[in-house]
Amino acid sequence: xxxxxxxxxxxxxxxxxxxxxxxxxxxxxxxxxxxxxxxxxxxxxxxxxxxxxxxxxxxxxxxxxxxxxxxxxxxxxxxxxxxxxxxxxxxxxxxxxxxxxxxxxxxxxxxxxxxxxxxxxxxxxxxxxxxxxxxxxxxxxxxxxxxxxxxxxxxxxxxxxxxxxxxxxxxxxxxxxxxxxxxxxxxxxxxxxxxxxxxxxxxxxxxxxxxxxxxxxxxxxxx
Numbered sequence: 001x002x003x004x005x006x007x008x009x010x011x012x013x014x015x016x017x018x019x020x021x022x023x024x025x026x027x028x029x030x031x032x033x034x035x036x037x038x039x040x041x042x043x044x045x046x047x048x049x050x051x052x053x054x055x056x057x058x059x060x061x062x063x064x065x066x067x068x069x070x071x072x073x074x075x076x077x078x079x080x081x082x083x084x085x086x087x088x089x090x091x092x093x094x095x096x097x098x099x100x101x102x103x104x105x106x107x108x109x110x111x112x113x114x115x116x117x118x119x120x121x122x123x124x125x126x127x128x129x130x131x132x133x134x135x136x137x138x139x140x141x142x143x144x145x146x147x148x149x150x151x152x153x154x155x156x157x158x159x160x161x162x163x164x165x166x167x168x169x170x171x172x173x174x175x176x177x178x179x180x181x182x183x184x185x186x187x188x189x190x191x192x193x194x195x196x197x198x199x200x201x202x203x204x205x206x207x208x209x210x211x212x213x214x215x216x217x218x219x220x221x222x223x
Contacts, residue, residue: 025051027071127165
């Protein structure tokens with residue numbers, strides 16, 4: 001069993017958008033950083049916890065202060081994790097992780113106090129929230145309704161999130177489909193329709209591109 005230690009993040013770093021296959025939680029022990037990803041844009045400070053599901057993607061901006069975090073693995077399943085929470089005693093998790101990471105994860109899930117999402121924020125954050133919905137809007141229509149051009153909205157979005165709105169929407173859609181595939185017994189054709197795909201083949205390509213495996217293999221693995 002690999003024991004876990006806190007990590008010191010590089011000060012004032014701007015870490016480009018990147019993906020994680022495995023689900024995990026980041027416990028902020030000191031300092032602060034901003035994450036823009038699957039759950040929108042979150043400013044995390046000491047004592048807070050950010051939770052990431054399988055195949056998460058985000059961009060990070062680290063503060064100039066000394067920022068230390070502890071990453072803990074989460075169960076790999078189809079549940080949709082709350083975006084953030086708090087723990088009363090982060091150092092307790094550090095001590096557990098140094099001896100037995102399983103105990104640290106169990107304690108985290110028992111002690112975690114979910115936190116509400118922050119306000120809508122800037123237009124880019126409002127668009128990210130809309131694109132995560134089950135029926136996301138067309139980007140041009142969303143921009144026009146706010147008297148902005150599609151090009152301006154897309155440029156501002158990519159500056160913050162490190163990805164185009166179109167790619168962000170596709171990523172969220174594929175993750176939503178994957179969660180339904182592994183967490184329900186519904187037919188793949190039905191899931192494709194519910195997830196907003198034109199047909200099952202379209203969903204299969206998207207899920208395979210995201211996860212590396214086609215839906216039928218995920219269904220078998222999920223039992």
